[in-house]
Amino acid sequence: MSWACLRFPRLPLQALAAADASEAPFAVVDGPPQRRRIVLANAAAGAAGVRADQPLAAAQALCPALAALPRDTAAERQALDSLAGWAYRFSAEVAVAPPDALFVEIAGSLSLFGGWPALQRRLRGELDAFGLAYSLGVAPTAAAAHVLARHADGAAIGAGQLVRALGQVPLAASGLDAAIVAMLRGMGLRTLHDLFALPRAELARRIGAPALLHLDRMRGLAGEALPRWRPPPRFERRLEFDFGIGTHEALAFPLRRLVREFALFLVARDGGAQRFTLVLGHEREASTSVDVGLLAPQRDADALFELARMRLERVGLVAPVHALALRADDLPPLCPLHRDLFDAQRRERLDWPALAERLRARLGDAALRGLRCVADHRPARAWRFAALAEADAAAAAKPGASPPRAAPPPAPTRPFWLLPRPRVLPAAPARILAGPERIETGWWDERDQQRDYYVVETRAGQRAWAFVRAGETSGWTLHGWFA
Amino acid sequence: MFDASLPGPPETSVFVALPDPLRSTPAALPAAAPRTAPSRAPLRDEAALAGVLRHPGVWRRGAAAAASVDAQPTGLAELDALLPGGGWPRGAVSEILLEHDGLGECRLLLPALAALTQARQRVALIAPPYVPYAPALAEAGVDLAQLVHIDAQAADTHWTAEQCLRAGCCGAVLNWLPEVDYRRLRRLQLAAESGGALCFVFRPAAAAREASPAALRLRVAAADGGGTRIELLKCRGRLGVATPRVRLRA
Numbered sequence: 126m127s128w129a130c131l132r133f134p135r136l137p138l139q140a141l142a143a144a145d146a147s148e149a150p151f152a153v154v155d156g157p158p159q160r161r162r163i164v165l166a167n168a169a170a171g172a173a174g175v176r177a178d179q180p181l182a183a184a185q186a187l188c189p190a191l192a193a194l195p196r197d198t199a200a201e202r203q204a205l206d207s208l209a210g211w212a213y214r215f216s217a218e219v220a221v222a223p224p225d226a227l228f229v230e231i232a233g234s235l236s237l238f239g240g241w242p243a244l245q246r247r248l249r250g251e252l253d254a255f256g257l258a259y260s261l262g263v264a265p266t267a268a269a270a271h272v273l274a275r276h277a278d279g280a281a282i283g284a285g286q287l288v289r290a291l292g293q294v295p296l297a298a299s300g301l302d303a304a305i306v307a308m309l310r311g312m313g314l315r316t317l318h319d320l321f322a323l324p325r326a327e328l329a330r331r332i333g334a335p336a337l338l339h340l341d342r343m344r345g346l347a348g349e350a351l352p353r354w355r356p357p358p359r360f361e362r363r364l365e366f367d368f369g370i371g372t373h374e375a376l377a378f379p380l381r382r383l384v385r386e387f388a389l390f391l392v393a394r395d396g397g398a399q400r401f402t403l404v405l406g407h408e409r410e411a412s413t414s415v416d417v418g419l420l421a422p423q424r425d426a427d428a429l430f431e432l433a434r435m436r437l438e439r440v441g442l443v444a445p446v447h448a449l450a451l452r453a454d455d456l457p458p459l460c461p462l463h464r465d466l467f468d469a470q471r472r473e474r475l476d477w478p479a480l481a482e483r484l485r486a487r488l489g490d491a492a493l494r495g496l497r498c499v500a501d502h503r504p505a506r507a508w509r510f511a512a513l514a515e516a517d518a519a520a521a522a523k524p525g526a527s528p529p530r531a532a533p534p535p536a537p538t539r540p541f542w543l544l545p546r547p548r549v550l551p552a553a554p555a556r557i558l559a560g561p562e563r564i565e566t567g568w569w570d571e572r573d574q575q576r577d578y579y580v581v582e583t584r585a586g587q588r589a590w591a592f593v594r595a596g597e598t599s600g601w602t603l604h605g606w607f608a
Numbered sequence: 609m610f611d612a613s614l615p616g617p618p619e620t621s622v623f624v625a626l627p628d629p630l631r632s633t634p635a636a637l638p639a640a641a642p643r644t645a646p647s648r649a650p651l652r653d654e655a656a657l658a659g660v661l662r663h664p665g666v667w668r669r670g671a672a673a674a675a676s677v678d679a680q681p682t683g684l685a686e687l688d689a690l691l692p693g694g695g696w697p698r699g700a701v702s703e704i705l706l707e708h709d710g711l712g713e714c715r716l717l718l719p720a721l722a723a724l725t726q727a728r729q730r731v732a733l734i735a736p737p738y739v740p741y742a743p744a745l746a747e748a749g750v751d752l753a754q755l756v757h758i759d760a761q762a763a764d765t766h767w768t769a770e771q772c773l774r775a776g777c778c779g780a781v782l783n784w785l786p787e788v789d790y791r792r793l794r795r796l797q798l799a800a801e802s803g804g805a806l807c808f809v810f811r812p813a814a815a816a817r818e819a820s821p822a823a824l825r826l827r828v829a830a831a832d833g834g835g836t837r838i839e840l841l842k843c844r845g846r847l848g849v850a851t852p853r854v855r856l857r858a
Contacts, residue, residue, distance in 0.1 A: 488759065
């Protein structure tokens with residue numbers, strides 16, 4: 126086991142939207158209303174002398190312009206969770222350690238990512254892109270990794286050097302309670318090395334069993350149990366805007382951001398999205414929701430974005446949009462499309478599912494359909510439309526290039542075009558080319574018909590499929606064209 | 609069957625035995641060998657110069673049919689013989705102009721559609737005027753699983769056609785476009801070129817007078833005395849003979 130600890134020391138500040146970036150002195154406070162204490166202050170407040178753990182009153186005395194907000198632990202936890210979702214791409218074992226740390230088991234991932242230096246570069250690159258303050262450390266135990274992340278950013282130690290490396294850590298960074306640390310410092314102890322040198326029984330009496338367990342876990346003498354983080358079964362993100370967005374073009378930017386996040390989530394989960402909902406929040410009007418349904422699960426960020434944008438453009442904005450949310454409850458596993466390795470006909474730039482989705486997004490869900498034969502003698506019932514998913518399944522199920530050919534019965538002649546509704550043939554046919562073919566059936570479902578079908582030629586030379594009532598010779602009704 | 613009103617060379621009409629709806633035996637044989645059939649005498653010079661002559665910049669009077677045209681056989685030997693490349697041009701628009709419905713114009717495509725769908729290529733029918741009758745298609749050997757019927761509003765048909773052609777994952781795209789002009793056909797032609805699909809556009813016969821960027825223009829009309837007459841109005845890559853006609857016997 127080799128644990129990487131990612132620590133986000135400024136999370137209380139950074140979890141509060143836009144608080145960290147503000148130039149004005151600002152601090153996050155905690156504690157009962159009468160005795161507020163500073164948790165974390167931003168750079169401007171820090172320059173004025175505001176420190177963590179100061180009473181709010183003292184901080185305000187130092188810096189009268191100080192703005193304070195209560196700590197939002199739920200937002201911090203949510204931020205950690207989304208970071209865990211990101212870290213899940215690097216390892217199957219991720220643990221969230223509130224309030225500010227994340228553990229990632231990396232021993233199993235090192236060979237995939239090309240060793241710790243390469244993995245570290247990648248982690249740092251992506252963390253830098255998030256804009257969060259962080260530090261990281263690697264050690265055989267999670268507790269030691271946490272200590273290293275706190276004390277020496279970037280340190281990575283193996284099992285052999287663990288005790289020696291920990292020994293150099295000052296007590297203040299050891300993760301022990303502040304009261305215990307103060308007591309130990311009073312006894313003249315400075316580093317963990319001093320502490321490790323003390324007799325165990327004496328130490329236990331002085332610092333208590335929980336602290337001793339912490340020290341044991343750090344050195345790998347006691348087992349650790351970390352709650353394994355699991356990707357949530359559903360996805361929901363909401364972006365709020367300070368101002369109303371009135372155009373589709375402007376809405377594309379937050380949409381792209383949401384969809385990209387969604388795609389990352391899907392990759393981490395190794396799943397795809399088949400159905401998701403965009404919710405547009407307005408100030409006064411009821412929110413609009415736009416359903417995006419796909420034929421097959423997908424997770425490509427660009428494809429999802431394009432589909433979502435096209436769906437969105439079909440919806441009129443009733444009012445300026447103040448919030449945009451993306452919600453997905455149904456996340457089926459993704460089955461990547463299989464392709465022939467040696468397919469001579471591959472000139473395509475867009476594969477069929479992508480094209481079908483694009484067409485459906487603009488033309489409507491039901492615009493694309495397949496055709497099927499139905500075993501019925503009545504011409505109007507001998508076919509039906511089939512949903513495209515069904516058609517695709519049928520196409521996929523078909524092995525090889527040859528479609529299954531049932532032993533063909535001597536099929537009667539059928540026209541290429543069938544009129545959706547038979548209509549009266551304006552003039553009597555010029556010639557009868559074939560017929561009659563009597564179709565007399567359907568008594569069982571009360572839609573029985575008795576017709577004599579003929580192939581006829583009209584005066585204009587068109588070949589038509591027309592019928593008369595059984596046994597009659599007039600009253601020609603047109604039912605199809607031999608186009 | 610020779611239409612005297614049309615200027616043209618002496619008769620080049622051919623009877624074609626269609627995969628007939630009436631299952632008539634293919635009794636009619638070519639009355640005369642089509643003058644335009646590619647005549648390839650295996651000359652020694654030709655073998656030696658083959659590399660040079662294959663260059664698109666070299667044009668020879670004798671080689672009427674440019675061999676470089678990528679084509680899908682129509683399934684009708686006589687029509688294939690008239691078309692350069694021996695079939696429907698791939699990556700190009702083929703216009704089919706018809707006076708009325710029901711002249712066998714779609715049956716003309718069925719062998720090609722059957723071959724394409726059996727090779728697991730998609731065929732898209734965009735906003736057809738009637739219902740394509742599944743039993744007739746299945747009977748002609750079309751694999752219905754590869755057939756996609758696309759409903760599109762009149763305003764969306766061009767966009768849809770272009771998307772299907774450009775994507776390159778459709779073997780053939782059949783269009784019944786409500787409004788067509790030169791510019792729109794040109795766009796379709798470019799889309800077809802980039803995607804490499806067969807593109808068929810069905811238009812009324814009155815459009816024959818308009819200029820068109822299509823690679824192939826066929827006029828389908830009723831022949832005197834029954835059957836279908838097909839005239840080759842325009843055919844890219846074919847030289848020398850004007851307006852040959854094929855008569856399909858019904």
